[in-house]
Amino acid sequence: MGKPQTRRKDTRERILDVALELFLEHGYDQTSLREIAERLDVTKAALYYHFRTKEDILDALVGSIGEPVDELIAWGRAQPPTLETRRELLRRLNEALEKGAPVFQFLQENQAALRGRTSPETFRNRMRDLAALMTDPDASVLDQIRSVSALFTVYFGTFAVSSMDGTLEEKRAALLQVAREQIDSAHAACAGS
Incomplete structure (x- = not known):
């Protein structure tokens, strides 16, 4: 039963890692949720499950x-x-x-x-x-x-x-x-x- 929670946390951390990588490469304003999803090789819907907006990602990073x-x-x-x-x-x-x-x-x-x-x-x-x-x-x-x-x-x-x-x-x-x-x-x- 502990695996889904761990998997969700791992996915969330992967999203944050990739978003940070893209923010550093291109800047915050120049990075879209679509680009983050593409780099992760997931759908935007999968990304939205964890973070609805770029600002939500920013809040998590801060x-x-x-x-x-x-x-x-x-x-x-x-x-x-x-x-x-x-x-x-x-x-x-x-x-x-x-x-x-x-x-x-x-x-x-x-x-x-x-x-x-x-x-x-x-x-x-x-x-x-x-x-x-x-x-x-x-x-x-x-x-x-x-x-x-x-x-x-x-x-x-x-x-x-x-x-x-x-x-x-x-x-x-x-x-x-x-x-x-x-x-x-x-x-x-x-x-x-």
């Missing part, structure tokens, strides 16, 4: 990267606000971003087409929650900014360094190292005062 961040926020809230916790938050965020890199690339490359179709408020709330976990409210403004900068270094750094030489792994490791240096500096300043 959800696929939002869930790990929500889980990370929940984990961080359950931990003591220590340097070790903040360093682990950065590591886990870096790992989640690596797994979701194709979706983040798609979102980054299709910002104009997606404007008004996704909720920027949800993204802002996640960033505020992560920033609150990274900062010590008693720290100076400078050290709070260092803490938030560590978060942004990991979160947006991948896009900023995409054209630099080096492997993706080297760049991710370097971004994480710089972010840790920022959070360590902010923590040292707080501990010293």
